[in-house]
Amino acid sequence: MDIQSIRSQFPILAEKIHGKPLVYFDNGATTQKPLSVIQRISDYYSKENANIHRGVHTLSQEATTAYENARNTIQKHIGAKENYEVLFTKGTTDGINLVAFSFGELLNAGDEIIISAMEHHSNIVPWQMLCERKGCKLRVIPMNEKGELELDQFDKLLSDKTKLVAVTHISNSLGTVNDVKYIIEKAHAIGAKVLIDGAQSIQHIQVNVQELDCDFYVFSGHKLFGPTGIGVLYGKEEILNQMPPYQGGGDMIKEVTFEKTTYNVLPHKFEAGTPNIAGGIGLGAAFEFLNSLDMKEVLKHEQELLDYATAELTKIEGIKFYGEAKEKTSVISFLIDGLHPYDVGTLLDKMGIAVRTGHHCTQPIMDQFCIPGTIRASFALYNTKEEIDVFIAALNRIIPMLKD
Amino acid sequence: MSIKEKEQEIIDEFALYDDWMDKYEYIIELGKDLPLIEAQYKTKDRLIKGCQSQVWLHADCKDNKMKFSADSDAIITKGIIALLIRVVNDESPADVATSEFKFIKEIGLQEHLSPTRSNGLVSMVKDMKLNALKAVK
Numbered sequence: 079m080d081i082q083s084i085r086s087q088f089p090i091l092a093e094k095i096h097g098k099p100l101v102y103f104d105n106g107a108t109t110q111k112p113l114s115v116i117q118r119i120s121d122y123y124s125k126e127n128a129n130i131h132r133g134v135h136t137l138s139q140e141a142t143t144a145y146e147n148a149r150n151t152i153q154k155h156i157g158a159k160e161n162y163e164v165l166f167t168k169g170t171t172d173g174i175n176l177v178a179f180s181f182g183e184l185l186n187a188g189d190e191i192i193i194s195a196m197e198h199h200s201n202i203v204p205w206q207m208l209c210e211r212k213g214c215k216l217r218v219i220p221m222n223e224k225g226e227l228e229l230d231q232f233d234k235l236l237s238d239k240t241k242l243v244a245v246t247h248i249s250n251s252l253g254t255v256n257d258v259k260y261i262i263e264k265a266h267a268i269g270a271k272v273l274i275d276g277a278q279s280i281q282h283i284q285v286n287v288q289e290l291d292c293d294f295y296v297f298s299g300h301k302l303f304g305p306t307g308i309g310v311l312y313g314k315e316e317i318l319n320q321m322p323p324y325q326g327g328g329d330m331i332k333e334v335t336f337e338k339t340t341y342n343v344l345p346h347k348f349e350a351g352t353p354n355i356a357g358g359i360g361l362g363a364a365f366e367f368l369n370s371l372d373m374k375e376v377l378k379h380e381q382e383l384l385d386y387a388t389a390e391l392t393k394i395e396g397i398k399f400y401g402e403a404k405e406k407t408s409v410i411s412f413l414i415d416g417l418h419p420y421d422v423g424t425l426l427d428k429m430g431i432a433v434r435t436g437h438h439c440t441q442p443i444m445d446q447f448c449i450p451g452t453i454r455a456s457f458a459l460y461n462t463k464e465e466i467d468v469f470i471a472a473l474n475r476i477i478p479m480l481k482d
Numbered sequence: 483m484s485i486k487e488k489e490q491e492i493i494d495e496f497a498l499y500d501d502w503m504d505k506y507e508y509i510i511e512l513g514k515d516l517p518l519i520e521a522q523y524k525t526k527d528r529l530i531k532g533c534q535s536q537v538w539l540h541a542d543c544k545d546n547k548m549k550f551s552a553d554s555d556a557i558i559t560k561g562i563i564a565l566l567i568r569v570v571n572d573e574s575p576a577d578v579a580t581s582e583f584k585f586i587k588e589i590g591l592q593e594h595l596s597p598t599r600s601n602g603l604v605s606m607v608k609d610m611k612l613n614a615l616k617a618v619k
């Protein structure tokens with residue numbers, strides 16, 4: 079894989095921050111966008127903009143085709159059986175809220191939902207709200223010191239009360255890759271449905287929803303080189319058809335009278351109102367960018383970055399890593415003895431290096447480790463070993479400044 | 483010295499540094515001289531929780547002069563608090579309550595006082611002024 083040629087497709091990577099070349103290690107929060115995506119959005123607004131699904135005029139039809147083609151591109155990439163199983167949302171959070179509401183309507187008091195100890199707040203709070211609303215119970219799969227789920231405990235949590243299991247494919251704070259295949263099989267064996275939070279997955283690994291056999295899979299466009307404000311909820315047709323609509327409005331109806339309204343078919347039933355058309359088309363372009371890559375090569379490159387950075391960081395005195403799972407993607411969460419993440423993050427920024435500090439929207443993880451937060455470096459396919467060298471050199475300059 | 487004069491003094495001091503890292507070396511030094519809050523005051527009701535760093539603030543008023551002491555778990559935050567306190571300590575409650583701390587922007591540190599930074603500093607400035615307001619005769 080030619081990293082320099084990939085880098086040249088991302089204009090922002092040539093930017094300078096405080097006069098220093100940008101080293102962008104905050105890919106877990108959002109990834110940068112390739113020219114093809116930027117250009118596609120610009121082209122859409124310059125040449126194709128119109129509202130979709132409702133006009134007979136040429137532009138409206140072209141915009142509709144572009145939007146629906148994006149859906150097809152995504153369907154193929156994630157291996158969904160039907161294109162109407164790919165619902166456009168605002169992002170991961172929106173997708174989870176949709177399921178928590180609509181699938182939640184099918185649940186009853188006493189039903190149980192299982193999540194895990196390493197979930198993003200987005201995959202905790204909507205379920206807590208559902209539990210409040212419906213009198214359901216939330217159960218949590220515990221996690222060991224290395225940041226791996228204790229699957230034997232999961233087995234024990236499963237019962238005939240379990241209606242849904244919602245777990246993350248890859249942890250944004252720890253990098254842990256969960257054995258979702260096992261979780262899905264076990265949950266299905268007792269008749270529960272499974273939602274996978276894929277916010278941190280598709281940018282790193284090839285995902286096939288039919289092979290996984292998950293019932294729902296959610297992700298955000300902005301974390302996989304696409305625009306913000308757009309994401310996908312994949313759901314199995316049969317279950318989506320059982321679920322009541324989430325929001326009411328235009329596009330999601332078949333017929334409206336004041337006496338009774340009937341709902342449209344999938345995917346429109348769950349896509350009320352004028353959608354984020356440019357976002358959807360831009361996301362299609364992001365998937366085409368992913369399709370132009372060999373994901374095995376991407377993963378190999380990112381693993382090399384992870385191994386190299388981990389080895390170099392290990393040389394720093396007083397460093398402690400959080401998240402040492404056997405199966406891990408290119409996320410490194412750490413603390414340096416006696417140093418506050420806020421101080422380290424602030425000084426790294428002044429040297430042009432973007433990392434994330436804090437709890438990464440996973441407070442329960444931080445509570446388990448009894449820390450207020452970590453410094454997190456998360457790599458994407460355009461990062462290089464040279465950037466890691468810059469990062470390590472910056473840390474070695476910062477540490478003596480902050481230690482008395 | 484008035485608040486204005488003290489602010490100008492800080493602006494002049496920072497004008498000596500054109501490199502960010504040097505500026506921060508200086509802020510870290512200042513953090514070490516922060517009038518530290520006494521342990522007995524380091525209580526929950528004086529804790530200002532940000533999601534990045536936390537701040538404790540204690541305020542007193544004697545002879546119509548405000549006295550602040552504080553602490554933080556992050557040293558850069560401490561340095562910035564030290565600057566804020568240097569400007570308003572020994573000033574009248576009325577002056578503190580209306581102080582806008584504009585010098586922070588002049589020396590390029592406004593990012594630390596941005597509400598989105600959530601380091602506790604924005605709430606701390608608010609608390610400083612509230613305490614001063616309460617002390618206004």
Ligand SMILES: Cc1ncc(COP(=O)(O)O)c(C=O)c1O
Nearest residue numbers: 169170171198200250275277298
């Ligand atoms: C694992 C995980 N789940 C959910 C989210 C929420 O994604 P979004 O804010 O794009 O809805 C994120 C992003 O921070 C994430 O990393």
